[in-house]
Amino acid sequence: MNTRTDSSDLKAAPPAGLAGTVRVVLATHSSAHAFWLASALGDEAEVIPVSPDVAELTPYLQAPGLGMVMLDFSAPGTETAVLLAGDLRSGWPGVVLMGAGSAADSASMLAALRCGVTEFVNWDASEAEAFAAFRHQLQAPAAPSPSPVATEAEAGNIVLPLLGGRAGLGVTTLATHLAVMLQEIHAHDMRGAARRGQVARKLGANSATQEEKAYAALLDLGLPARDGLLYLSVTGHFNFVDAVQNLRRLDATLLDSAVEKHFTGTAAMAWPADLSLLREVSPVAAANVLRTLKGLLKAQVIDLGGMVQTDFLEPVLRECGSAWVVCDQSLGGIISTAQLVKELESKGIERRMLKLVLNRFNPQAGLPAKEVALRLGLELLHVLPDRATALLAAASSGQLLSQTSRGDPYVTSVRVMARSLLGDPFAADPSSPGILGQWARRLRRSE
Incomplete structure (x- = not known):
């Protein structure tokens, strides 16, 4: 999970002619994270890893059928992900942003949450948990959850x-x-x-x-x-x-x-x-x-x-x-x-x-x-x-x-x-x- 590669090693697919029903563009420098996410999502989505740069992301943002963009906040790329999130919020306000990182690294996790990502995937969690987070976001990508209500378990x-x-x-x-x-x-x-x-x-x-x-x-x-x-x-x-x-x-x-x-x-x-x-x-x-x-x-x-x-x-x-x-x-x-x-x-x-x-x-x-x-x-x-x-x-x-x-x-x-x-x-x-x-x-x- 800690393997880092140059973005050229990630072999990103071209933005046109994609076969996946949902496309998830993952902005990361880590091929290991891309492979792990692809394994977690399976046939539900096509994971497209790209370098965390607006210029690299733009063709995928403009192409039809984009599902969401996931930003990798893992150190040492936390600050880069924060800046990229700001650029996407201002230039592409309609894009659904998810975050990813290690929950053990509180700095990267807090950075992701403060950027307003809609969901956070923990690289250290199981693939099933990542899939559940993805499905949750896919089912309700734009609407915030209603205010929680008390349950019987909370009554005491x-x-x-x-x-x-x-x-x-x-x-x-x-x-x-x-x-x-x-x-x-x-x-x-x-x-x-x-x-x-x-x-x-x-x-x-x-x-x-x-x-x-x-x-x-x-x-x-x-x-x-x-x-x-x-x-x-x-x-x-x-x-x-x-x-x-x-x-x-x-x-x-x-x-x-x-x-x-x-x-x-x-x-x-x-x-x-x-x-x-x-x-x-x-x-x-x-x-x-x-x-x-x-x-x-x-x-x-x-x-x-x-x-x-x-x-x-x-x-x-x-x-x-x-x-x-x-x-x-x-x-x-x-x-x-x-x-x-x-x-x-x-x-x-x-x-x-x-x-x-x-x-x-x-x-x-x-x-x-x-x-x-x-x-x-x-x-x-x-x-x-x-x-x-x-x-x-x-x-x-x-x-x-x-x-x-x-x-x-x-x-x-x-x-x-x-x-x-x-x-x-x-x-x-x-x-x-x-x-x-x-x-x-x-x-x-x-x-």
């Missing part, structure tokens, strides 16, 4: 937005810890199920091996941007704008290969570093990405802290169905949170959809938890203790507090949150310090 998935009336209320800290905790609990439960399955099989039971296909993700969509990526020590090359622009190709393969992950396996996606690109994301498009991810992820924790643009929040919250509003005991935090809730109500978001998480709670300082909830008119769902110093110490070492001190009261509270989201009958409202202490002791005994 967690899609949880965390709101904050302004920056600095601890939304990102909670979102990162909660996403990682959900991933760790899932992995722990799956390992336990696998062990039980091994025991069952030894006893003669017919039990299929369970796979850890589902995982949790942090969608870092708050402001200031990309702070969650810093906490997880990932760079986030594939960003949320990429997901919006490539919604049709957002599947398990793309998620696994392009979206970066924390060492626990937690996926992370954020806004791009260039915030001017946010203009390309409509609220409806953002909601569509969340809907698509429901079928790919076990849990989505969406950090929307500091994002107070209600025109953006409204369709996102409707897609999710509910949200947690994070606030602390400070006067500024309460006022900004009350304003956000009021503005969301003006957009038709009912208060019953919003639950309060009181952060940095100190029983000796500020208002009691229930008084804060009463003033905001929100149901009090969770209370997080004030552990600012411990959280700062962990962050300064480049880690989450759950990595440095798994028994810390903050970590214990987040674990209770995660278990309650997963339907644990022993997880409930921890607003009472006495009950919280009981749960903490129970969790320490069981984990």
Whole structure:
């Protein structure tokens, strides 16, 4: 698959008099890739390899009966393919473009997706997968897929937005810890199920091996941007704008290969570093990405802290169905949170959809938890203790507090949150310090 040849070695057929029912023009320097694709497509198409140059492609673009053009984004020809894609988009807007490359090479794959190819063929995949991608594109070459709808399998998935009336209320800290905790609990439960399955099989039971296909993700969509990526020590090359622009190709393969992950396996996606690109994301498009991810992820924790643009929040919250509003005991935090809730109500978001998480709670300082909830008119769902110093110490070492001190009261509270989201009958409202202490002791005994 890595063989490279001069374009003269590819023996491209003339553009006229072709016998194939569908012609696929492959712009590549690799004869191995051309032979592999021809084998994958078989009698369904005639593969015509040409050098990746507009002048070489022009006769085939002008000839009748063209099916599609496939660009090989494999290194070191990635930049050439990108430039060629731009030329084809401007000069031949009606041409259907497919991309090809190695999914293991994230740079070439992202380059292809950002060029707007309609499908991506992985050279490292099976020929059957390449054929399926080709057939999918052939059957619907021009029309984008309709917005995905939820299935029964998605009904139990967690899609949880965390709101904050302004920056600095601890939304990102909670979102990162909660996403990682959900991933760790899932992995722990799956390992336990696998062990039980091994025991069952030894006893003669017919039990299929369970796979850890589902995982949790942090969608870092708050402001200031990309702070969650810093906490997880990932760079986030594939960003949320990429997901919006490539919604049709957002599947398990793309998620696994392009979206970066924390060492626990937690996926992370954020806004791009260039915030001017946010203009390309409509609220409806953002909601569509969340809907698509429901079928790919076990849990989505969406950090929307500091994002107070209600025109953006409204369709996102409707897609999710509910949200947690994070606030602390400070006067500024309460006022900004009350304003956000009021503005969301003006957009038709009912208060019953919003639950309060009181952060940095100190029983000796500020208002009691229930008084804060009463003033905001929100149901009090969770209370997080004030552990600012411990959280700062962990962050300064480049880690989450759950990595440095798994028994810390903050970590214990987040674990209770995660278990309650997963339907644990022993997880409930921890607003009472006495009950919280009981749960903490129970969790320490069981984990």
